[in-house]
Amino acid sequence: MTPPLTPDEQLEKMRRDWDERARENARHYVNTEREQWTDEQFIASGEQTVAEEILTDMGNICQGKDPKQMRVIEIGCGAGRVTRALAGVFGEVHAVDISGEMIARARSFLAGRPNAHAYQNNGVDLSVLNPHVADGSADFAFSTIVFQHIPSREVIETYVREVSRLLRPGALFKFQVQGYVEQDGIVYESTPGDTWIGVTFSDEQAVELAQKTGFEPRHRHGANQQYFWLWFFKQ
């Protein structure tokens, strides 16, 4: 039996695997709907995500604030697909990703969007944002198709705690986790070395995660499905 990875080895594996995927075909691994993406298609795909997940939900997200006055955090920005579209809506976007190769692609894709900033982080916390985003000063945080790839409950919990540190009270963290726990008799369980299938969350585990990290899990959609969306409001 292979020995379990240490937390540092696991982070190193995540970084290495995502760097390799970025070098091989970044846009495909970011959104597997297509093998090849033109710039126009990739831009439209980010705008579609924002139209579906953000523009339909502005009451929860903005809470009466002018979006152009809002500071937004994104975790796992990949090649900047969603970041670019977020920057078209909000005043300031600060995005992180574990992969330096993804961040290099995101920075070039975000040229012409001076209000969007992409940083390589350590894969577990948001300390890289400390010079740019003061504690309690962010108005909204977003993450899509990222935590569903993270094979560590501890890493996800640390990220949620970090978002809680940076958000102002009452603000929303809207994100997605892997919701498959059991499907057609198959129990989904990630293994520590697998950086494609992340740890699953049941509805109870999602509620527990919110309670441990200072959030109210006000809305949840898609429990026991692949895309389990969570609306965590900072208490």
Ligand SMILES: C[S@@+](CC[C@H](N)C(=O)[O-])C[C@H]1O[C@@H](n2cnc3c(N)ncnc32)[C@H](O)[C@@H]1O
């Ligand atoms: C499927 S892509 C999605 C990218 C982007 N959210 C989008 O929808 O276009 C997953 C991204 O998560 C990043 N990622 C994976 N593990 C991470 C971690 N521990 N911390 C930060 N980013 C991570 C990967 O490098 C990759 O860019």
